[in-house]
Every structure is written in structure tokens, then in C-alpha cells.
Amino acid sequence: MSESQETLLLVDGSSYLYRAYHALPDLRNGEGFPTGAIYGIVNMLRKLRSDYPAKYSACVFDAKGKTFRDDLYPAYKEHRAPMPDDLRAQIEPIHEAVRALGWPILVVEGVEADDVIGTLAERATREGVRTIVSTGDKDLAQLVSDHVTLVNTMTNETLDPAGVQTKFGVPPERIVDYLSLIGDTVDNVPGVPKVGPKTAVKWLTEFGTLDNVMARAAEIKGVVGENLRNTLEWLPKGRELLTVKLDCDLSKEVPTFDALIDGGEDKSELVDFFSRYGFKTWLREASGEALPDTRSVGSARKAATPVKNYADNAAAQQQASLFDVEAAPQEVKYETVTTEAQLESWMQRLDEADLVCIDTETTSIDPMLAQLVGISLSVTPGQACYIPVAHRGPDVAGLDAAAQLSRDAVLARMKTWLEDDASKKVGQHLKYDAHVFANHGIALRGIQHDTMLQSYVLESHRNHGMDALAERVLQLKTITYEEVCGKGASQIGFDEVPLDRATEYAAEDADITLRLHRALFPKVEADDKLDYVYEQIEMPTSIVLQKMERNGVLIDGERLAKQSTEIGQRLLELETEAHALAGQPFNLSSPKQIGEIFFNQMKLPVIKKTASGAPSTDEEVLQKLAEDYPLPKLLLDYRGLAKLKSTYTDKLPKMVNPNTGRVHTTYGQATAVTGRLASTDPNLQNIPVRTEEGRRIREAFIAPEGSVIVSADYSQIELRIMAHLSQDEGLLRAFQEGQDVHRATAAEVFNVTPLEVTADQRRVAKVINFGLIYGMSAFGLASNLGIGRDAAKLYIDRYFARYPGAARYMDETRQTARERGYVETVFGRRLWLPDINGGNGPRRQAAERAAINAPMQGTAADLIKLSMLAVQGWLEAEAMRSRLVMQVHDELVLEVPQAELAVVRERLPELMCGVATLRVPLVAEVGVGANWEEAH
DNA sequence: CGAATCCGTAACGTC
């Protein structure tokens, strides 16, 4: 008796409940009873009935109570807000209405509506019945097949397999994989953080299935790749949660599909129902036989719950730690200090302690602007206090912010201890805290240890943030700043954090930092070389850096503003010209739009592609194209000027500190893996110098009235270090004899006498020399010189033939890097190279180049840090008024009063050259001027 | 649903 086109119509009643409730205005009947959801559902069922006539049908609702998913994952639907009372009150009436409409209704204990629908659809398919599923829930797209169609009544959208592919970008079979990656906010099922529809489709298209994506997680770069790897353990479970069950036992509820035959509307029931709930129009219709008007309801989706941060540290915890972890304290005791008696008690502890861990909480991450909000201290692991001094806001948890001690009083009481050189302190990134105290007129002294620098010296390639360290070294998960203050626009200042919460966070920081010190410092101390780098270089350097940052540098903002205006004019002209040449307006700053104009419209040849496959428009390409076309040249000019304007002439004046009238960079001391410093906000280490236009920016770096700028830079420092390390006779001789090393190299490579070397040969030799420092390949050299790879190879071969010591050194360096896993500088600074023996080809080659470069770059960094120490030590010992104001890798810049110019000019290079004795002399070149440009 | 925020890419400044 089975017909070929029998149809089963299944309605996901639960998915419509909320939608109907939220989408409709707050409808109420005469008695004030909410009826919006009832109205919506009745309307929808009637419309469905007429749109999709079906032999069998059912309206399915979730039952109350737990399902297998709750057992599988306790947090399932955890953050879902409880059902609003107004909606809850409508549930029973809705069931009643559904029955009166003649719809079979299914509410199965312990089984979610989705699973009931899935199981019935599956059974229907087996029995040759086609299924239409009406739902507002995208999750059910996984059920779609040739026999199962989805319809969203709210949007009137139907989905067949092709429709699913179009809408989601993946076929129905991949929907579960897709959802697993994205996660389901509403049900609190996490996916991979930062992965949304686009990324999920990208991965599934590339790798096929979720299993394949997981198997190849290692290949995915960036933060999302990292997030994926951190969620690997979770994903199978997420997938299980999101997979609709097809095999529920419904033998009781639906023994055969005959149980799902529409009973037809029960007029008397309906009339009764409509009259009880006050649906007057429907009541009239039901009594008067007229067909009801159907009206589709608008869609709305509310009820978004926050994604719970899914912290999965399994990987981190499995990783064997380098560190012996001191037994964690039995008991953790954090105290909020709000009375003088408490403060006195802590001051006594500080006085008695050999070493105190200190940390500050502030109003800003900008060290020069940060105002003190609170101080945390710890002298014993597990015990710490937080002294709030500037919290605002209402009383919380019995801790009245108004009851805190005042900042002035606390600082006055602590000043002696804070400024006492003999009272030893440890902290995490104390350079920052030193600024904070300095902002309140206190010179923090006795800075003995810094856990950030300990970590940096031990493993410079890792993350040295406190949270990361706690996890890696102590296997502890700390409260993050974000957890306390939020993020983005809704982030609050620490002074707004309630005192109890502030104490949990701040005291923990001091406690954890002390424990970190106890774990890290023994590792540093145990190794003579690392101990030297830490105690003799990094720790003292941090003190000098803090002073340099505070000194700041004077900028002629007006001069820069004038330059900005000029450049802006020129940019406008260039833009107009470019638009004319292109025959249409376009954004000259958009590589994408340039690509469209150049390569699609003007049909210029594609010289090379970017990493993502788009035609490149970088300088090299434009240079090449400029030979034959006018527009690329324009663009080159535009790019150069735009960079100058946006990064320098516009930006620098904005960075002037309103209090000091000077620019204060921040040096990153634990940023560059090689030991170099980094400079941010602003970066003063990449101020232009190569072009005429660029150098004008340096003219704006000035000294105050009566002072001048003095600059001293190491000459050929990295090549000298290469000579020292390789002990190559030719290189050593060149430097010992004070030769022009690029000329000497040219003479060797081109087999001429030094005097015969042409300017072009010298230029080539210079590029070769730099290439060697960078561990550069023939390929890199070729592209740098604009020659063929064979020609470049020839140069390199000749070079190594003439400087066999250098060749040997490079080989040995690669070898020891492979054997030990790290390379080191002359002073014993270590750089680990995790990829040197593993990883894929390109990564290993990059590690090899880093292995060559790091000892040279790193030794240079060591030397200039030693110079800074020597210079600052001298200036202080002699009570000079000259000040260090900048460091640019191989250059120190000072602000020098005229009266001290002669002595600085003499002593500065001596100090710099005297910090170490290598197999070649160190040379420092000094320049003096009214501005930085002149000082060169 | 539009706005704000985050992220990756391309490009380019320095040593």
C-alpha cells in the first residue's frame, strides 16, 4: 500500500518557541496573559499544513530534564538563560493548541527534539518516505539528503543538499564537522576559538573532513592554528555533542508512522481554546468557517550567551618541564591591606626579608603615564598582600574602597624601603614598575632580580609573559588581566576593580612571581655563562634602559608638522596623477586595488606572486615595471612618502609626552631572540636614514638649548665579530690593518688589488658581506643583487675560497647548532633553535640561517649593552649632565651640554671600544650636531 | 544587524 511520494512533515517545535517568543511583540490577551509564542506557533503550523501537505506529521518538543549530552558534557547549555516566565507560561497552552490543530505531538523523555527528528527522518528514508523538517536551527542541516529537505518557515527558505552546499559552503555530510569547528554559542559547545564559518569552510575544503583537519593541525599557521592544536582533545567530544542521533528508541511513541497521521483540526477544541486565550479573529474564523489569514513572522535571534573560554592546557601540561617545581605551598593566603596596622605589619616583614617580590597595579600600560593604583608584595610563597591606594567605586564584599589607605600615605611610609638599595627586590618586568614609582617621585632601588629576564636568558625564544611562565614553569593557571578587567571597549581600569577581586589577582601576581624566581633563578645561576649574561648584562641593562626611557628625546614637532603638510600636498598630487594615468580613481594604498588596475585592466606583466598567490606589487616589482610604464614609478614615490608621513611625520609629534615635552620610547628587553633590544611606541630604531627625504626626519631629533646631540656607532661591528669568531686570517688581517673591509672583500672576490676595486665591485662586496652575516643563501643574494642564482653562487664560492676560515666557521656553527640545539654569543648568551633538527625543509633552513646570524647579531647586542652600562656608569660616577637618549643596535645617542662635549667626545668611543677585547679592534665613530642627522 | 575589534597580509622603515 505504500505510495512512492508519501511525506513526513516534522516540526522542530522547540526551535520555534524562542524565535516566536522573541520575534513577536509582547502580545497579551485581555487578562494580561502572554500569548505571543502561542500565536506564532499556531500561525506557523497552519501555514506549514497548507504549504506542505503530508500524510504523516509531528510537532516535536524538547522534554524537560537531562539528556545524554548533559552526561557527556556537564557544561552543555550551561549558559543558556532560564526560560523566561512569560514563555514558560505558554508551553502548556501551546501543546494544547497543537493537539487541537490535529498535529501529533512528540515530547520524549530524555531525548532532545533534534534527536527525535533525526531518528524519524532516518526511519522514513529507510521506508521510502520523504521527509520535510521545519526548523529554525541550522544544526539540522546535517540531516539533509535526497530524501530529507529542510525548511525554515520564518525565512521561507528550503534546503536540499545543493542548498546546504550553497548556504554553508559544505555538503550536509560535513555539517557536523563544520559546526564542531565553529562551536555553538547557544548550547555552550565550544569550537575552535577565532574560527567562524569562513575558516571552517576553508579548512574543510582543503582537508576534506574534520579528522583530516585535526590530523594536519600542525600545518596551520598563526593564532587559529595554535587554537586548533589546543582544542584537538576537545573536538571529538564537541562533534559527538553536535551530532544528531538517528537511532533513538521511539518504539513506544511511534511504533509505526500511522501514529503520525494528522487527526485534523478539532473545531470545538479550537473554539474553546481561542476563546479562553482571547484570540478573537481566530475565534470568529473557527466559528465562521473562514480560512485563517496566514502571516509569516519576522525572524529574530536573541539569547546569545557568551562563549565560555575553553581552556585546554592538556598539551602544555603534558610537555615535560625544564624546571623543578618547588612544592606548591600548602595554603595560599592573600591579604588586602587597608589599615595602618596591616601596613606596619607588612613593612616589618619586608625589613626582615632577604628578598621581596613586588608588583604594581596601575591605570595605564604606558609606563610614563601610568598612575599607581595598588602595590602587591610577597616574601613567602603562598602569602601575599595587596595594598590598594587609588581604587574608586562602591563598597564591594565588605571592602569599602573608601577605606583604603591613601596613595600619598602609603608611598610616604614605603619610600625609604622602596629607595633603599640594600632592600632587595624581585619582580616580573620591574622596569615598568620602576617607571610607575618614578611617576610618583620615587626612585625604586635594590632591583635585584627580574623573572622576565631570567626566562629570557634561559630560553629567549619563548614567551616571557607572567601567565605563560606560570603555566610553563609552575604548571599553574593564573588569573589573567582580561578576566579581571575585561577587554576591548568594555575593559575597565584596574582602579575600578572591586578590592576583593583586585586582591585575588594582584596578590597572586606577586606570589607567583616569587615562586617563578625560586624556580628560574637556580637554573640561571647554575650555568656560569647564563649567570653572567643575566647578572652582568641584562639586570643592570634594565636599570639603564629605564633611565634612558625616562630621559626621552626632544623632538621638533613643528618641523615635523611642516614636513607632514608638504608631504601631504605631494601625496595629493601623486594621487591625482596616478588616477589620471589609470583612468579611474583607486586607493593607492591598497595592494589589492593596485593589482586589479595593473594586472587585470592595464595587463602589465606579473613579475612575482605574494605568499597568498596574488600578484605582488612590492618595491622590486614596481622598480621593474617602472622601466616600461609611468604608473609604477608614481606609486613607488607615493609609497615612500606615505610611509614617511603616516609612520613618522604624523605620528612622532603625537607621541610627545605632555608632561615632559619629549618622546619616550619603550625598549623591549625580552623581545628579540638574539639579545637585541626592540623599541616601541614609538619605534625609534627604524627612523629613516637611507633616503634624502627620510633623513629630514632625523633633523627633527634635537637637543635643548645649550646641548647638542652626540652619536657614536660601532663600525662594522658584526663583520668584526665574524672575524673574531671565525678567526679567518684574511678577515682578521683586514680589520687589524684598518682596511676598508668591503673594498678588501671586493679585491678578493674579483681578484684585483684593493686600489683597482670599482665602486660597483665594492657595492657588490658589501651586499655579499651582509648576506653572510644573515646566513643568506645564493637565492637571497641573487635577489638582492638582481643577478642570477648561478652568478650569486659563484660569488659565494669565491668568497669562501678566499676566506676559508669563514667557511669553516659557518659549517661548524651549523654543526654545533644541530648537536646542541642552540648557538651562543661570545658572552655565552644562548639562542635555542627548536627547528634545527626537525621541522620541514624551509623551517630547518631558516633555523640554519638564524644559527649563523645569531652569534654575530647577539654578540653585537651584548657589546652595546655593555657599552650602555659603561657609559651610564661613567656619567653617574662623574655626576655629568649628559644623558643617554637612544640606542639603535650599534649606535648610542646622547644629549650633551656644550660644557661636557669635549670630554664626552673623547671618552664615549673609548668606553665603547673598551668593553671587550676581541681578536680584532673595536672601532666607534662619533658625530656631533644640533640634531641627529647632523651628528652622523 | 551594524559597529567595533581582531587578525593576517603586504609593504617598508631600521640595523
Place this chain on the structure above:
DNA sequence: GACGTTACGGATTCGA
């Protein structure tokens, strides 16, 4: 080789 900053454009998340 080592960095930091800019602009853009797309993706994601926020927030009403």
C-alpha cells in the same frame, strides 16, 4: 638575519 608600524580588507565578536 633581527625587529615594529602602517594600511587594508576580511572575519569574528560585540552589543543593542
